[in-house]
Amino acid sequence: MNIEEIKSAITNKFSGSVIENDELSKNQIEIKGSKWLEVATFMRDNPDLSFDQLECITGVDMGEESNLQSRYNLHSMEYRHKVEIVINHDRKKPEISSVEQVWRIGDWFERETYDMFGISYKGHRDLRRILCPDDWEGWPLRKDYEGQESYHGIVVPKIKEEEEWE
Amino acid sequence: MGVVQTDQMVLNIGPQHPSTHGVLRLEVMTDGEIVSQIKPHLGYLHRCFEKHSENVTYEQVIPFTDRCDYLASMNSNFGYVVTMEELMEIKVSDRVEYIRVIMGELNRIASHLLALGVYGLDIGAFTPFLYMLRDRERILDMFEYTCGARLLYNYMWVGGVSHDLPKDFEKICIGFLDYFEPQIEEYNNLLTYNKIFIERTADVGVIPADVAISYGVSGPNLRGSGVNWDVRKDEPYSIYDRFEFDVPIGEGKFGTLGDCFDRYWVRMLEIKESVRILRQALKDLPSGDVHQALPKKIRPPKGSIYRRTESPRGDLGYYIISDGSPIPSRVKMRSPAFTALSCLDEVSKGWMISDVIAILGSLDIVLGEIDR
Amino acid sequence: MTVDFLIDWFSTIGNFPILAFILAVVISGIPLFLFMALNAMVAVYAERKVSAFMMDRIGPMGQGPGLHAGKWGLLQTVADAIKLLVKEDTIPQTSDKLLFKMAPFIIFIGAFLGLAAVPFNSSLQVVDFNVGVFYIIAVGSIGVIGIVMAGWSSNNKWSLYGAMRSAAQIISYEIPAGLSIIIPIMMAGTMNLQTMIQFQSGSIWGILPNWIIFNNPFTFLAFFIFFISAVAETNRTPFDIPEAESELVAGWMTEYSGFRWAVFFLSEYANMFVVSGLAVAGFLGGWQSPIPGMFDSAGWGLFWFMVKVIFLIFLMMWFRWTFPRLRVDQLMHVCWKVFIPIAMFNIFGVGIWKLIIG
Numbered sequence: 001m002n003i004e005e006i007k008s009a010i011t012n013k014f015s016g017s018v019i020e021n022d023e024l025s026k027n028q029i030e031i032k033g034s035k036w037l038e039v040a041t042f043m044r045d046n047p048d049l050s051f052d053q054l055e056c057i058t059g060v061d062m063g064e065e066s067n068l069q070s071r072y073n074l075h076s077m078e079y080r081h082k083v084e085i086v087i088n089h090d091r092k093k094p095e096i097s098s099v100e101q102v103w104r105i106g107d108w109f110e111r112e113t114y115d116m117f118g119i120s121y122k123g124h125r126d127l128r129r130i131l132c133p134d135d136w137e138g139w140p141l142r143k144d145y146e147g148q149e150s151y152h153g154i155v156v157p158k159i160k161e162e163e164e165w166e
Numbered sequence: 167m168g169v170v171q172t173d174q175m176v177l178n179i180g181p182q183h184p185s186t187h188g189v190l191r192l193e194v195m196t197d198g199e200i201v202s203q204i205k206p207h208l209g210y211l212h213r214c215f216e217k218h219s220e221n222v223t224y225e226q227v228i229p230f231t232d233r234c235d236y237l238a239s240m241n242s243n244f245g246y247v248v249t250m251e252e253l254m255e256i257k258v259s260d261r262v263e264y265i266r267v268i269m270g271e272l273n274r275i276a277s278h279l280l281a282l283g284v285y286g287l288d289i290g291a292f293t294p295f296l297y298m299l300r301d302r303e304r305i306l307d308m309f310e311y312t313c314g315a316r317l318l319y320n321y322m323w324v325g326g327v328s329h330d331l332p333k334d335f336e337k338i339c340i341g342f343l344d345y346f347e348p349q350i351e352e353y354n355n356l357l358t359y360n361k362i363f364i365e366r367t368a369d370v371g372v373i374p375a376d377v378a379i380s381y382g383v384s385g386p387n388l389r390g391s392g393v394n395w396d397v398r399k400d401e402p403y404s405i406y407d408r409f410e411f412d413v414p415i416g417e418g419k420f421g422t423l424g425d426c427f428d429r430y431w432v433r434m435l436e437i438k439e440s441v442r443i444l445r446q447a448l449k450d451l452p453s454g455d456v457h458q459a460l461p462k463k464i465r466p467p468k469g470s471i472y473r474r475t476e477s478p479r480g481d482l483g484y485y486i487i488s489d490g491s492p493i494p495s496r497v498k499m500r501s502p503a504f505t506a507l508s509c510l511d512e513v514s515k516g517w518m519i520s521d522v523i524a525i526l527g528s529l530d531i532v533l534g535e536i537d538r
Numbered sequence: 539m540t541v542d543f544l545i546d547w548f549s550t551i552g553n554f555p556i557l558a559f560i561l562a563v564v565i566s567g568i569p570l571f572l573f574m575a576l577n578a579m580v581a582v583y584a585e586r587k588v589s590a591f592m593m594d595r596i597g598p599m600g601q602g603p604g605l606h607a608g609k610w611g612l613l614q615t616v617a618d619a620i621k622l623l624v625k626e627d628t629i630p631q632t633s634d635k636l637l638f639k640m641a642p643f644i645i646f647i648g649a650f651l652g653l654a655a656v657p658f659n660s661s662l663q664v665v666d667f668n669v670g671v672f673y674i675i676a677v678g679s680i681g682v683i684g685i686v687m688a689g690w691s692s693n694n695k696w697s698l699y700g701a702m703r704s705a706a707q708i709i710s711y712e713i714p715a716g717l718s719i720i721i722p723i724m725m726a727g728t729m730n731l732q733t734m735i736q737f738q739s740g741s742i743w744g745i746l747p748n749w750i751i752f753n754n755p756f757t758f759l760a761f762f763i764f765f766i767s768a769v770a771e772t773n774r775t776p777f778d779i780p781e782a783e784s785e786l787v788a789g790w791m792t793e794y795s796g797f798r799w800a801v802f803f804l805s806e807y808a809n810m811f812v813v814s815g816l817a818v819a820g821f822l823g824g825w826q827s828p829i830p831g832m833f834d835s836a837g838w839g840l841f842w843f844m845v846k847v848i849f850l851i852f853l854m855m856w857f858r859w860t861f862p863r864l865r866v867d868q869l870m871h872v873c874w875k876v877f878i879p880i881a882m883f884n885i886f887g888v889g890i891w892k893l894i895i896g
Contacts, residue, residue: 025469052379056472056500058485071485073472073500077379077393080400084472105382108508116216131209131537140217141496177695185784199699199866288784290775290863296593362776362862519699520865523785 001048001081003027009049013042021086028071030086037097037123039085043074044102050078054103057110059117064144068094068117089119098124116141172197177519181210185288185523188533192510192522199518204511211537219497224250224464225324227497232318234499235535237280238478240273240309242535243322245475248403249484250324253471254464261454262326263405268339268447269309269321271440275346276305277478278386278433278440281530285430286357288527289366294357301349304342311335325458336448343441350437358434367430368421371513371525375424381512382505385480386436387529390416390429397476409446411439426528433530463492470496479503479530499538503531541566541665566664570653578807579615585855586614592859622803625796630693633793637691642794642801644684649808651677656815657731659825659839670731671719674816675712678771681809682708685780688802689790700789703866704773704780710873711770711777717881718764721757721888722750722820735824739834747830749823754895756887761821763877763884765850768813770869772806774854776861777869784863814850815843822846 001009007029011018017039019030031039043051055073062069072085087096098121100106110121111130118139121127129136137148147156180191189210195203215234219227231246232239244266251258283298306316313321313329321328357363373383378391388395396413398406414435416428466488474483480502487496506529514522541562548558583598587610590597598611629638652674654664667673682705689701723729726737740748751761770777781789791802818824823846825839833842864872 025471052376054382055474055481056483056485056498058472058496058498058500060470060487060496071470071472073483073485077395103382104377104380104512105505105508108504109382129209131212133209140214141220175695184787286862290778290782290784291861292589293593293859296595300594356860357862360862362864365868366862366865518865518867520779520782520785520863 001079003029003083006049006081006083009046010039010043013046014039024086027082028084028086030088033087033089033096036087037099037102040072040099040102050076051083052077052103054099054105054109055082057106057113059113059119059141061117061141061143067091068119068142070096070113070119072099094119095122096120097122098127100124115139118142174202179522185527186533187284187526187531190507190531190533190536192526194519194522196519199520201514201517201519201522204514204522206507206510208507208533209537211533213538215499215538216497219494221493223492224466224494227494228323229318229320231499232320233534234501234538235477235479235482235503235532236317237532238273238277239317239319240269240321241277241475241477241482243319244270244404245473245477245482246484247322247324248475249471249473249486250464250466252403252473253469253486253488254324254466256325256458256460258325258458259454259456260405260452262456262458264447264451265327265331265456266322266404267406267409268444268451269312269319269327271443271447272305272308272339274440274478275437276302278437279305281478282353282357282430282433285527285530286363288523289363291357291360291363294353297349297356298353301346304345308335308338308342311338324464325460326456330456336451339444339448343444347438347441350434354434358431364420364427366520366524367425367427367528368419369425370421370521371426371517371528372422373424373509373513377509377512378424381509383480383509384502384505385476385478386432387429387480387506389414390432390528391424392416392418392428397474397481401474403473403475408450409443411443414439426524429528429530465490465492472500474500477502479532479535480506499535501535501538503529503533503535507531507536543661567654570664571650574650574653574804574808577811578804579619581807581810581851582615582618582803583612584852585858586611588852588855589859592856619800622800623797627796627798628793630793632693634691634693637687638793639798641684641688641691642798642805644687645681645805646684646801648677648680648684649805649812651680652812653808655731656812657735657819657824658843659836660732660735661836662840663732666730666732669729671723671729671734671816671820674812675716675719678809678812679708679712681805685790688794692790692793694793696787696792697790700780700782700786700792703786704790706866707773707777707780707869708771710870711767711877714763714873714877714881715767715771717878717885718760718767719816719820720885721760724885724888724892725750725753725757731819731824735819735826738823738826739830741830744830747823747826747828749821749826751821754888754891756884756891757821759880760884760888761817763881764821765817765853767873767877768817769854769857770873772809772813772854774810775858776864778858778863779866779869782863810851810854811847814847814854817850818843818846 007018014035017032017035021030024030043049051074053075055075058071060069060071068089068091070087075082098110100110110124113119114127115129115132116139138145150156175196177194177196179194180186181189191207193205194201215230218230228243228246231242235242279298279302283295286294309319310316311332313319373391375391375393378388392415394413394415399413414432416423416432419431420427468488468490470487472483472485474481482502483500485498486494489495514525544562544565545558587597598614629635655667655670655673657663685704686701689697722734726734728734738749742748742752746752750757773780781791791799825843827833827838827842
């Protein structure tokens with residue numbers, strides 16, 4: 001299936017969930033976050049789509065003024081086609097349903113994205129930080145992240161402001 | 167007679183433990199020897215690869231990729247530069263492609279040798295480990311001869327490679343392959359066909375294909391479960407479509423499909439396939455320049471790309487977002503060992519502590535890549 | 539027989555039986571202890587070199603007579619021993635200190651007592667019990683008490699696992715070992731090691747030495763069961779699950795360091811020597827020459843005995859550096875479902891054989 005067919009399959013089932021966006025590259029589909037769990041389950045279980053593998057979840061911070069994004073790279077072992085789902089989150093309260101029970105690897109990928117961006121996944125059974133320590137403050141990969149001054153008495157060295165490249 | 171009561175006990179495997187392959191901590195719930203639950207705790211080796219990448223130029227990310235999968239740095243570099251070149255839509259010369267494939271496959275052999283050797287060590291056989299390291303050493307010597315480094319190469323650059331091959335490299339490499347191929351049978355005689363080794367690995371830690379796919383397990387681990395998926399074959403990158411090679415998949419040689427032995431065996435067969443690719447690549451190696459004229463600070467066009475390549479551990483994906491500046495806006499590494507480790511809990515339930523070690527070893531994790 | 543000899547000799551000097559007994563025991567005990575230390579030193583060096591050659595390495599080369607340019611690392615174990623003796627002796631704060639301190643010595647006593655009954659040649663044996671075989675098997679099991687003590691008192695989960703595995707393993711493997719050593723007893727009709735070795739003099743059809751192992755097919759099989767069980771009893775690979783370093787860090791020895799750990803080491807090699815000695819005495823003709831009728835003076839006897847024991851120890855090292863490790867349930871499977879039935883069948887077979895053939 002090519003990207004248009006995948007898109008129409010999703011639109012047919014969940015009308016209005018796909019957002020048309022010209023800025024996306026060719027294999028991306030932007031969808032609304034509200035029905036993501038249903039869409040994900042459909043994409044896995046529909047015999048024509050059969051996206052049985054979640055390749056990757058990438059959290060993206062589009063800039064300090066802009067949105068947070070989750071990007072899901074899906075792949076079908078059966079048909080060998082793939083697609084990238086883009087979901088925008090509100091920066092103030094990033095929240096999305098968890099797909100850890102749809103694709104089991106979602107468990108760790110979501111924990112990682114939560115750890116780095118603070119996107120909270122509703123319905124995740126064990127949403128803890130995974131790479132940073134449990135008591136780490138802030139969301140390191142957000143563009144507006146400010147490092148802690150000290151951590152358990154260890155002073156975090158300040159990075160000198162680098163001069164602009166060029 | 168009273169009722170015999172048993173109690174659950176929490177056993178902490180790691181972070182300092184001989185066979186966690188790095189600094190991994192496993193919180194294991196055990197009932198006697200039987201394991202009922204495993205909670206892996208990661209992050210002891212977290213070096214902020216992704217955060218660093220947002221503060222350096224595209225070229226400067228490459229040394230960081232070395233340090234992620236430090237056992238297959240060439241393949242980490244390879245994945246990154248392939249992704250970058252696809253993002254920038256540049257084509258590199260044939261010689262560069264061939265050199266990259268040669269280096270990638272040599273590194274795959276080196277990585278698999280270490281994986282198999284250490285697996286023997288996990289099971290308790292010390293000697294095969296040293297035999298395999300002995301041969302891995304020769305590959306590292308070749309790398310050192312080519313680029314001066316033995317472990318962290320920073321060899322592949324966007325648009326080229328850092329150094330051309332030394333002029334007698336082909337001869338050395340073919341000499342190595344001629345020496346190496348019969349050695350594989352030696353490993354098999356020493357370790358693979360050992361009755362105790364088979365008893366310890368066959369039927370243990372079975373990952374069924376659907377579970378493997380759901381957990382995103384990839385590479386030799388996925389092929390060990392009988393799924394025919396190899397990025398080199400199915401989504402060819404670089405020049406892998408020019409070579410003839412098979413994708414070995416597990417077949418339950420001594421036990422159930424997808425057990426530890428299958429994963430081990432797939433790696434052993436893959437070494438042979440790598441040798442095949444190497445022989446073809448060395449035969450056709452064209453001459454030419456290995457540096458492409460690129461500006462000192464490369465500025466890819468605005469956009470994003472996700473590209474995966476086949477590292478010795480599986481699908482190594484890079485997600486790169488460019489905003490048009492010389493500094494990447496986001497670099498994400500989809501690490502295959504990370505996904506492989508995530509299925510440990512599911513696979514290890516009901517097995518014994520010794521089997522957990524065997525299963526963990528068969529997944530061939532590298533903590534540098536998991537924690538990034 | 540050294541003790542008996544000394545007591546006799548003291549009694550010719552004067553009548554002080556208690557003092558004579560103590561003196562005799564001490565005088566024969568000290569060389570035995572020195573032998574134990576020497577055995578460990580040589581064995582550790584041999585193990586390093588054997589493993590090195592098997593692994594395509596050269597092993598220790600630095601230490602040796604003449605500073606750094608030493609020969610073949612001959613003094614490596616001396617350096618090791620000095621290092622271990624001067625190392626800090628750490629005792630975990632939460633451990634059961636009394637048991638923790640006692641454990642190494644109980645293991646040591648088990649190994650040391652066993653050595654007392656090993657027949658080096660026709661006269662060089664500290665005590666010649668009339669139940670020598672039984673004695674060695676009996677004191678050999680003292681060690682397991684020490685192991686369980688060490689594992690429990692360390693207050694460490696790895697140690698506890700190691701100790702539990704070890705207890706299960708040693709107690710289980712004592713059964714096939716014991717059942718197999720019954721066969722030489724049946725053949726020779728005695729438990730006395732010297733008499734048993736005397737029984738094995740002469741030759742079979744003039745070619746083979748008349749060792750019990752060659753006597754009939756059942757004894758041949760029994761030797762292998764005994765030897766493998768002995769390897770298991772000494773906790774060596776492929777049966778080293780109590781100290782499996784890739785699983786249990788160091789098993790019951792995890793918390794030990796320095797001198798106490800050295801004592802464990804000493805005992806392990808002494809145990810290897812004792813079980814090999816018992817196997818040699820029971821099946822391989824003890825100090826009898828392998829060429830019947832030649833080289834069988836007392837001096838040669840010592841030589842042959844040591845050669846046979848060292849060969850068996852070498853075999854154990856060979857196992858260790860070749861085989862992977864068994865899992866604990868597989869280990870029990872081999873013991874209870876394979877070795878014990880075969881060992882029992884062997885006893886039956888030997889009985890029939892003796893009845894019919896003689």
